[in-house]
Amino acid sequence: MNLLLAPMQQAEKLASPSVNWGSLTPLLVLLGTGLVLLVGAALSPRPWKRGMYATMTAGAAIAAGVLQFVLWSGTVHHGPKALVKDAIVVDGPSLFIGISICAALLLAALVTDNYLRREDIDSPEVYGLYLMAALGGLVMAASNDLIVLFLGLETLSIALYVLAAAHRKRIESQEAGLKYFVLGGFSSAFFLYGIALIYGATGTTKLRGTESIKTALSLVVETDKNRALLVVGVALLLVGLAFKVAAVPFHSWTPDVYQGAPTPVTGFMASAAKAAAFGALLRSVVLSMPELRDDWRPAIWVLAILTLVVGSILAVVQTNVKRMLAYSSISHAGFILVGIEAAAHGGESGNRGVASILFYVLTYAVLVSGTFAVATLVGRSGDAAHSLDSYKGLGKQRPLLALTLTVFLLAQAGVPLTSGFVAKFSVITAAADANSYAIAIIAMLSAVIGAFLYLRIIVSMFLEEGDAEGDKVAIPFGTGLAVAISAAFTLVVGFFPGWLLTLAKDAAGRLF
Numbered sequence: 401m402n403l404l405l406a407p408m409q410q411a412e413k414l415a416s417p418s419v420n421w422g423s424l425t426p427l428l429v430l431l432g433t434g435l436v437l438l439v440g441a442a443l444s445p446r447p448w449k450r451g452m453y454a455t456m457t458a459g460a461a462i463a464a465g466v467l468q469f470v471l472w473s474g475t476v477h478h479g480p481k482a483l484v485k486d487a488i489v490v491d492g493p494s495l496f497i498g499i500s501i502c503a504a505l506l507l508a509a510l511v512t513d514n515y516l517r518r519e520d521i522d523s524p525e526v527y528g529l530y531l532m533a534a535l536g537g538l539v540m541a542a543s544n545d546l547i548v549l550f551l552g553l554e555t556l557s558i559a560l561y562v563l564a565a566a567h568r569k570r571i572e573s574q575e576a577g578l579k580y581f582v583l584g585g586f587s588s589a590f591f592l593y594g595i596a597l598i599y600g601a602t603g604t605t606k607l608r609g610t611e612s613i614k615t616a617l618s619l620v621v622e623t624d625k626n627r628a629l630l631v632v633g634v635a636l637l638l639v640g641l642a643f644k645v646a647a648v649p650f651h652s653w654t655p656d657v658y659q660g661a662p663t664p665v666t667g668f669m670a671s672a673a674k675a676a677a678f679g680a681l682l683r684s685v686v687l688s689m690p691e692l693r694d695d696w697r698p699a700i701w702v703l704a705i706l707t708l709v710v711g712s713i714l715a716v717v718q719t720n721v722k723r724m725l726a727y728s729s730i731s732h733a734g735f736i737l738v739g740i741e742a743a744a745h746g747g748e749s750g751n752r753g754v755a756s757i758l759f760y761v762l763t764y765a766v767l768v769s770g771t772f773a774v775a776t777l778v779g780r781s782g783d784a785a786h787s788l789d790s791y792k793g794l795g796k797q798r799p800l801l802a803l804t805l806t807v808f809l810l811a812q813a814g815v816p817l818t819s820g821f822v823a824k825f826s827v828i829t830a831a832a833d834a835n836s837y838a839i840a841i842i843a844m845l846s847a848v849i850g851a852f853l854y855l856r857i858i859v860s861m862f863l864e865e866g867d868a869e870g871d872k873v874a875i876p877f878g879t880g881l882a883v884a885i886s887a888a889f890t891l892v893v894g895f896f897p898g899w900l901l902t903l904a905k906d907a908a909g910r911l912f
C-alpha cells in the first residue's frame with residue numbers, strides 16, 4: 401500500500417506553478433504565429449498568396465510590441481513582477497529590449513519578403529525561424545533563471561544557424577551556417593559549463609529574488625573554494641555571451657557569417673540577436689552579481705577596449721561592404737560594452753549606464769536593420785554585389801536611396817542630429833560619470849577611426865562612377881517601407897532624443 405501511495409505523494413510535491421498567461425502574451429503571439437505559419441503552409445494544398453508569410457510575421461511583431469507597451473503600463477502602476485515561479489520577469493529592461501527585438505523582426509520581415517521572391521526561394525520556413533529566434537531573444541531578455549536563459553539562448557541560436565544557411569543556391573550561405581553552428585556550439589558549451597559551476601557554488605540557478613544567486617553571494621564569497629568556483633563560472637558565462645555579441649577575441653565568426661548569410665538575415669542577426677545577448681549579459685551578470693563586480697568588471701573593461709579598437713581598425717581595410725558592416729557591428733558592440741562597464745559601478749552612475757545600454761540597443765537595432773535593407777537592394781539578384789564597386793554611382797542612379805544610406809552611415813559614425821550620435825554620447829557620458837575616463841577616451845578615438853569606413857562608402861556612392869551605372873537597383877514596396885521607417889526613426893531620435901532617453905531611464909529604474 402505504501403508503495404502505491406509514494407508516487408501520489410511525489411506528484412503532490414511536483415505541483416505546477418501558477419502561470420499569469422496575460423503577461424506572457426508577447427511570447428505566445430510569436431510562438432502561435434510561427435506554428436500557424438509552418439503547420440498551415442504544410443497543410444495547404446497550394447502556396448499562400450504573395451506576401452502573406454511576411455504580412456503575418458510583421459503583424460505578429462507589431463502585436464507583440466504593442467502588448468509589451470501594455471505590460472509596460474502595468475509596471476508603471478503596479479511595479480515589476482516575476483512569472484512562472486520567478487523564472488521570467490516583467491520589468492523595464494526586459495520590456496525595452498523586447499520592443500527592440502520586435503522592431504528588428506518587423507523590419508526583417510518587410511525586407512525578406514521581396515528578397516526571397518527575387519532569389520526564387522520563397523517559403524514560410526524562414527519566417528517561422530525569424531519568429532522562433534525572436535521568441536528566444538525575448539526569453540533571454542526576461543529570464544530570471546540561468547536554465548531558462550540557456551533555453552532562450554539555444555532557441556535563438558539554432559534558428560539563426562539555419563537562417564544563415566537559408567539561401568540553398570549559394571555555397572557561401574551554406575558555409576556561413578556551418579561555421580556559425582560549429583563555433584556557436586562551442587560557445588554554448590562554455591555557457592552551460594559556467595551555469596554548472598555557478599550552481600555548484602551557490603546551490604541555485606535563480607538570478608534574483610528569494611533563494612537566488614544574488615542573495616547567496618554574500619555567503620558564498622566568504623569561502624575561497626566556493627569563490628573560485630563562482631568566479632570561473634562567471635568567466636565561462638562571459639565567454640558564451642561575448643561570442644553572441646561578437647566581442648573581441650570571440651568575434652572571428654562574425655565577418656564570414658555576415659558576408660555569407662542572406663543579407664536580410666544578416667541585418668536580423670546584427671540587430672535582434674545582439675539586443676537579446678546584451679539583455680542577457682545585463683541581467684545575468686551586471687544586475688545579479690554586483691558583489692563580484694571587482695572580479696568581472698576588469699574583464700568587461702578589457703573586452704570593451706579590444707572590441708572597440710579591433711572592430712574600428714579592421715573595418716577600414718575591408719573592400720566588401722558586408723564585411724565592413726560586420727566589423728562595424730563589432731565596434732558598436734564595444735560601445736555597448738562601455739555602457740556595461742559603466743553599469744557595473746552601481747549606484748546612480750550604474751543606472752545611467754543601464755539606461756544608455758537600453759537606448760543604444762534600440763537605436764542600433766533600427767539603424768543597422770535599415771543599413772542592411774539598403775545592402776539587400778544593392779546586392780541585386782544573386783545577393784553577391786557587395787563590393788565597394790557595387791556602390792559606385794549609386795548617388796546618380798538612385799539619389800534618394802543613396803541619401804538614405806548616407807543618413808544611416810553618418811548615424812553609425814556618430815554624426816550629430818542622428819540617433820547614433822545620441823547613443824554614443826550616452827554611453828560615453830555614462831562612462832565618464834563612473835570615472836572610467838580611459839575607456840571613454842578610447843571609445844571617442846575609435847569613433848573617429850571608424851568614421852573613415854563610412855566615408856569610404858559615401859565617397860563611392862556620390863563621387864565615383866562604376867557598376868551602379870549598369871543594372872539599376874529595384875526598390876520594392878516592403879523594403880522601401882523598411883528603409884523609410886528606419887531613416888525616419890534615426891532622424892527623429894537624432895533631432896528629438898529626449899522622449900526616448902526618458903523612456904530608457906524609466907525602464908532602467910523599474911527592475912525586478
